[in-house]
Amino acid sequence: MSKRFLLFLVAGLAATVLSGERATAQDIIKVGEYASLTGKEASFGQMSHHGTELAIADLNAAGGVLGRKFELLTEDDESKAGQPSTVVQKLISRDKVVAMLGEVASSRSLEAARICQEKQIPMISPSSTNPKVTETGDYIFRVCFIDPFQGAVMANFASRTLKAKNVALLTDVKSDYSIGLAKFFKLQVEKNGGKIVAEKNYSGGDKDFRAQLTAIKAANPEGIFIPGYYTEVGLMLRQARQLGIKVPLFGGDGWESDLLIKIGGAAVEGNYFSTHYSPEQSTPASRDFVQKFQAKYGVLPDAMAALGYDSAMLLADAMKRAGSSEGPKVRTALAATKDFVGVTGKTTMDANRNATKPAVIIAVKNGKFSYVESIEP
Ligand code: PHE
Secondary structure: OOHHHHHHHHHHHHHHHHHHHHHHHHHEEEEEEEEOOOOOOHHHHHHHHHHHHHHHHHHHHOOOEOOEEEEEEEEEOOOOOOHHHHHHHHHHHOOOOOEEEOOOOHHHHHHHHHHHHHHOOOEEEOOOOOOHHHHOOOOEEEOOOOHHHHHHHHHHHHHHHOOOOEEEEEEEOOOHHHHHHHHHHHHHHHHOOOEEEEEEEEOOOOOOOHHHHHHHHHOOOOEEEOOOOHHHHHHHHHHHHHOOOOOOEEEOHHHOOHHHHHHHHHHHOOOEEEEOOOOOOOOHHHHHHHHHHHHHHOOOOOHHHHHHHHHHHHHHHHHHHHOOOOHHHHHHHHHOOOOEEEOOEEEOEOOOOOEOOOEEEEEEEOOEEEEEEEEOO
């Protein structure tokens, strides 16, 4: 073999290895996810994560987008304030993700949104409903409705279905979600000619709500609205019944976890909440999703799982439409989303990067969540 030919061979080999390496790095689209996999809202975080993970698996099985597969890099924020900033920084700087999915809880989404906006990393929250999340900036989106709508839905439910004119409010002052939902609920109650007869506060993590409930009972409300998360709400429902409060208690999407029933026991019976999705919804996309989710995880999906799935699917769709995975281009494509068909229904982004979707009302009956009705926006 001539020296020249050998050189040629070595150079060729080196070029193949080099371009091979480049091709691998370019072949993968890295997507970041931050979620409350442990801690107080672990049930939400796990369900949302499973939905997201299933979507990424489905996308990759179908060949990915732009001829590239996805890699999902997930970080646990432990349901703790301060953690979203840390893990999201890490995902962006160390792992070089090109987009971000998360979180369920509005306070934590708000924290991470500021970083994603600054770094021009498009972020899609699956299920944070506080308006402030997307107000952070033009890189921040969500695939769910917002709380001015959810608050109005539950205020109308109180006056029309429960026939409750005088209602009480119990708000978690540590949660942006709870504060916002309480405010929007109150606005609509007053518009409907109703009255807030008692307004009490608590802090996420509290375990004893008897003082607040006793004061609420004394005001004689016909219903009590609790815009909280299942961990505290389960305990509240128990304590309310122990104190002899017999009127219905109702809340928003923060109630939707099996743990609500585990914590609240029989006291959960006969109460109501609004949410985004029910596995009883019978669209083809939903039926297909329920079947796949159950096969993989052995449980029925809930709203968080469905919205997690839709958030990842919408991101992939936007990349396909953009013909790119670069932040600014994906951002523009996300903003232009129109009638994207997902598990939870159609998603169209409004001018403020929020989705407009119907709400679902659920009643707790015989220890199970049972679909009552859908309320159109
Ligand atoms: N919407 C709630 C929030 O913004 C979180 C939540 C999402 C609760 C999905 C239940 C289901 O904080």
